[in-house]
Each structure stands twice: as structure tokens, then as C-alpha cells.
Amino acid sequence: MTEVYAIGIGMTKFGKHPDRTVADLGTEAVLEAIRDADLDPRAIQAAYCGHVFQGMVAGQRVLAQTGLAGIPLTNVEDACSSGAVAVREAALAIRAGEHDVVLAWGMEHLTGRFRGAFTPAEDDLEAALGLTMPAIYAMRARRHMEEFGTTRRQLALVSVKNKRNASLNPLSQFQTPVTAEEVIASRPIADPLCLYDCSPVSDGAAAVILCSDRLARKVTTRRGIRLAAAALRTGEVESGLTSMAFEPLTRKTAEAAYEQAGLGPEEIDLAEVHDCFSIAEILRVEGLGLFPVGEYPARLERGEADIGGVLPVNPSGGLLGKGHPLGATGVAQVVELVRQLRGEAGERQVAGARVGLAHCRGGKAAGIEGAACTVNILAA
Amino acid sequence: MTEVAEAGRSGVVPIHPGVFESEAQGEPRLVGTHCRGCGAHFFPRRAVCARCLSSEVEVVPLSPAGTLHTYTVVYQSTPEFPTPYILAYVDLPEGVRLLAPLAGVPVDQVQIGMPLRLRVEPVRTDPEGRTILGYRAYAAGGAA
Numbered sequence: 001m002t003e004v005y006a007i008g009i010g011m012t013k014f015g016k017h018p019d020r021t022v023a024d025l026g027t028e029a030v031l032e033a034i035r036d037a038d039l040d041p042r043a044i045q046a047a048y049c050g051h052v053f054q055g056m057v058a059g060q061r062v063l064a065q066t067g068l069a070g071i072p073l074t075n076v077e078d079a080c081s082s083g084a085v086a087v088r089e090a091a092l093a094i095r096a097g098e099h100d101v102v103l104a105w106g107m108e109h110l111t112g113r114f115r116g117a118f119t120p121a122e123d124d125l126e127a128a129l130g131l132t133m134p135a136i137y138a139m140r141a142r143r144h145m146e147e148f149g150t151t152r153r154q155l156a157l158v159s160v161k162n163k164r165n166a167s168l169n170p171l172s173q174f175q176t177p178v179t180a181e182e183v184i185a186s187r188p189i190a191d192p193l194c195l196y197d198c199s200p201v202s203d204g205a206a207a208v209i210l211c212s213d214r215l216a217r218k219v220t221t222r223r224g225i226r227l228a229a230a231a232l233r234t235g236e237v238e239s240g241l242t243s244m245a246f247e248p249l250t251r252k253t254a255e256a257a258y259e260q261a262g263l264g265p266e267e268i269d270l271a272e273v274h275d276c277f278s279i280a281e282i283l284r285v286e287g288l289g290l291f292p293v294g295e296y297p298a299r300l301e302r303g304e305a306d307i308g309g310v311l312p313v314n315p316s317g318g319l320l321g322k323g324h325p326l327g328a329t330g331v332a333q334v335v336e337l338v339r340q341l342r343g344e345a346g347e348r349q350v351a352g353a354r355v356g357l358a359h360c361r362g363g364k365a366a367g368i369e370g371a372a373c374t375v376n377i378l379a380a
Numbered sequence: 381m382t383e384v385a386e387a388g389r390s391g392v393v394p395i396h397p398g399v400f401e402s403e404a405q406g407e408p409r410l411v412g413t414h415c416r417g418c419g420a421h422f423f424p425r426r427a428v429c430a431r432c433l434s435s436e437v438e439v440v441p442l443s444p445a446g447t448l449h450t451y452t453v454v455y456q457s458t459p460e461f462p463t464p465y466i467l468a469y470v471d472l473p474e475g476v477r478l479l480a481p482l483a484g485v486p487v488d489q490v491q492i493g494m495p496l497r498l499r500v501e502p503v504r505t506d507p508e509g510r511t512i513l514g515y516r517a518y519a520a521g522g523a524a
Contacts (some may be wrong), residue, residue, distance in 0.1 A: 024429055033518065101423065119457075125395070125396040125424055125479075126479050128396055129467070129514065130465060130481060131467060131479055132454060132456070132462045134456070135452050135467055139450040139451060139467070139468075140450070140491070142450045143449070143450045146450075146492050187455075187456075188453075188455040190452045190453065190455065190456070191452050191453040191455070192452075193452075236430070237422060237426060238477060239420050239422065239431045239475065241449070241475055307442075325521070366479070367422065367424055367478075
């Protein structure tokens with residue numbers, strides 16, 4: 001089967017960019033990825049662009065700026081997984097033999113569009129009942145505390161770790177570490193979660209160029225990082241009363257990815273997971289099988305998920321520290337893994353990293369566990 | 381039963397299409413889907429059974445009694461929802477878990493596992509001044 005390699009990456013600084021357009025951010029990331037791949041842009045045959053709230057054909061505005069107008073482009077929406085799904089679609093196009101060099105990028109401009117808490121789609125039943133995204137995770141957090149004895153301080157330590165990692169990443173929205181006390185004392189959002197337990201409103205873009213093994217050596221001198229798996233699942237209709245302290249959707253997506261990659265969770269050297277809230281990182285790494293169910297908070301407290309720990313989680317700073325421009329997030333995770341597996345991650349480099357996992361999960365609708373979940377695995 | 385739709389009662393709209401039905405002259409009740417094939421229940425309603433894929437499904441009233449699986453106090457929301465308010469996931473005996481605002485219980489008395497009772501009632505008015513018919517959970521036995 002055709003193997004797929006990541007040969008170029010680009011990413012803007014994540015944060016507040018009130019004076020820039022989404023197309024401007026997307027253009028910066030795409031042009032950087034082309035330069036990074038040391039590639040003639042005419043070699044790019046197709047593109048996929050992930051975004052959530054940017055309106056019709058936002059991707060085409062970036063093609064027009066980057067000399068790529070004319071190639072097939074698909075705009076992709078799958079809530080917070082949009083960018084990761086764009087990467088998967090690009091990989092599928094290569095595996096299918098349709099194209100050899102495909103661009104995937106994600107972008108989002110949220111400043112000024114949103115204040116306060118996100119909700120599911122306006123016409124969703126649970127949104128009409130007052131459900132917000134922080135509220136869902138707050139309720140999951142309470143179950144985790146009830147079932148496994150997870151403490152408020154342990155929740156806060158996820159934010160502490162990720163904001164500390166973010167301070168080592170020049171492209172992160174947050175550049176200053178916080179203490180657990182500061183997290184717990186921040187403004188309450190949905191009990192037990194406070195402001196610093198929540199990912200911020202962010203603007204930004206990230207891009208990756210994928211290439212078939214057949215052409216990789218012909219179009220670039222860059223050493224490619226292999227995309228070993230790109231799995232996507234949707235949330236199943238809930239039937240029966242399983243605990244909200246565990247995510248079957250994350251587990252099933254991970255199993256599909258491990259099977260594609262021909263490896264297991266014990267072979268993962270670092271993970272970028274969808275920490276939209278502090279509790280979310282706990283649910284994700286336990287769902288992915290990277291840590292035993294119920295044990296992550298204590299292991300985190302012992303430093304096992306730190307850079308330099310047993311299994312570094314979110315060395316980039318994650319969504320909590322790096323920022324969360326929805327459509328860009330899944331691509332930015334892949335960008336981080338490529339940097340880490342190339343050994344180019346600077347102060348936050350995970351020593352000897354050979355296999356990295358990226359997990360995204362987005363959206364909610366009444367009666368389903370979650371909307372879209374992706375697991376991408378990259379191998380040096 | 382007939383669906384409580386927009387024109388069902390003067391000036392009253394359901395919080396979401398298809399969640400209530402009422403007998404002639406009766407009070408509206410929360411309804412879900414029951415699969416005649418495998419017995420599973422779903423809320424909100426599904427066109428086919430999500431468990432066994434049978435299309436032999438029927439609309440049935442849901443039990444108003446349940447227990448609290450988890451809850452939160454929401455402090456930041458969208459403008460139509462004044463804060464703070466309590467949300468809970470309620471487990472019904474049919475094996476259905478549904479989200480409901482929790483009312484009439486002081487925060488320090490809310491507990492996982494506590495028995496709850498769902499009540500269909502007006503929850504707010506929409507921008508056109510119509511009453512929105514929704515539902516809330518109350519502590520079972522209390523807050524008559």
C-alpha cells in the first residue's frame with residue numbers, strides 16, 4: 001500500500017489576532033509549509049482545509065493568495081476535529097492513488113466572533129436546555145472525581161503542566177506558567193471547572209504537506225515523517241447507562257488507529273491530545289489506553305506526563321496552553337509531532353521520540369457520546 | 381397520542397420538536413423511541429433502532445422518575461440563560477440518560493445517585509413572547 005509522509009509544516013502564532021483575517025493566517029501557515037518542504041508549489045495537486053465558523057469557501061481565499069488557485073479543494077467541517085479530518089482526507093486521497101502531493105491545513109479566527117461559553121449547535125435539544133461545552137466536561141469531571149477519587153488539585157495540574165509546556169513554545173498563546181492555586185482561584189465557569197481549566201478563544205492556522213512514498217524523494221530533499229495511521233469515528237447513539245468518566249468513542253478510534261499503524265499504546269513516545277478542558281486530557285489519555293483508566297491523575301502528579309517523563313502529553317502546550325483555534329487544532333498537533341520526530345522542538349524536545357500520537361475530539365449532539373474523533377499516528 | 385407541535389396550544393411551543401406528546405385533553409409527557417425488536421429505548425427519538433437497526437420502533441412515554449448520574453453548576457453561559465443554574469444527567473429506568481435543568485434543590489444538597497422526578501413545564505419565553513414548554517428535574521418527593 002502507498003505510504004504517506006509529512007514533508008512540510010507551517011504554523012502561525014496562536015492567540016488574539018484582531019487585526020488579521022482568517023485568510024491572512026491561513027496564507028502564512030501554507031506558505032511556510034511550502035518553504036519548509038522545499039517544494040515547487042506546482043507539485044501540490046489537491047488541498048483540504050478544516051474550519052468551523054469561517055463561512056463558505058474560506059479555503060479558496062487562501063488558495064488565491066498562495067498561487068494554488070485551481071487545484072481541487074475540499075472545505076472540511078467536523079467541529080474541533082476539522083483540521084485532523086482534513087489531514088486524514090489528504091492521506092486518503094494519496095492512499096487511493098488519486099494524488100501524490102496534497103496540502104492539508106486548518107484555520108480559525110474566533111476573536112470578536114465569540115465571547116463566553118461555546119454550546120452545541122443552536123438547534124440541538126441539549127443547547128436549548130442550557131448545555132455549554134464546559135458544562136459537559138464539568139459533569140464528566142464530577143464523575144471521574146466520584147469514581148476514582150480524582151481531586152480538584154489534580155484537575156488543575158493538567159493546566160499547570162500544559163501552560164508550563166506552552167511557555168517553551170514561541171507559537172503558544174500563553175507564555176507564562178500558572179500554579180495550581182491560581183487555576184483553582186480563577187473565575188468559576190462550570191463547577192468544578194474554572195477559567196484556567198478551559199482552553200481559550202484563539203485565532204491561528206497550521207498546515208502540513210503530505211506526499212506519497214513514490215514521489216517524496218523526487219519532490220523534496222526533506223526527510224519525511226510517516227503518517228502511520230489516520231483514524232476517524234463518529235459518536236454512537238447512547239444506549240444503556242455507561243459511566244461518563246470514560247470515553248468509548250476515544251477508545252474505539254484509538255483501536256482503529258493502532259490497528260492501521262500495526263502498533264499498540266505502549267509504543268507511543270509522546271501524545272498531543274485534545275485537552276479542551278483540564279478533565280479532557282485525563283479522559284483522552286485513559287481512553288487512548290496510554291494510562292490505565294482512573295490512574296492518570298496520580299501519574300500526572302508524579303510527573304509521568306511531563307516532558308522528560310515516562311510519556312510526555314501535550315509537550316506543545318496543548319489546547320490549554322498553545323490555544324485552540326478550532327479548525328487549526330488538529331493540524332497543529334500534527335505539526336508538533338513532525339517537529340518532535342524531526343528533533344526540531346527546541347527547549348520542549350522529547351528525547352529520542354520516534355512515534356507520536358495526535359488525538360482530536362469535537363462536537364456534541366443530544367443522545368450521542370460525541371460528534372467526531374480522530375487519532376493520527378506519526379512515526380520517524 | 382399526538383405530538384405537541386407549534387400550533388398545538390395557543391402561544392406555547394415545545395423546547396424541541398418531537399420531545400412531547402399528549403393524550404386527548406391530557407398533559408404533555410416526555411416521549412422517546414422504543415424498539416420492538418430488541419427492547420432498547422432512546423431519547424431523543426430515533427428513526428431506526430441504533431442498537432439493532434430495526435425500523436420496528438414506536439413512540440412511548442418515558443418514566444418521569446430517575447436518578448442523578450452527574451451534575452454541574454453553570455456560571456457562564458449564553459445570554460438567554462441567566463446564571464448560575466444547575467444541569468444534571470438523569471438516568472431513567474428504561475436505560476435512557478437525558479440532560480435536564482435541576483430545580484428546587486440547594487446546591488449543597490445535590491448528590492450523585494439522588495432520586496429525581498422530571499416535570500414538563502414552561503421554562504422561559506422566546507423573543508416573540510411565546511411560552512416555551514420544557515422540562516426540569518426536581519428532587520423526588522420534595523418540592524411539590
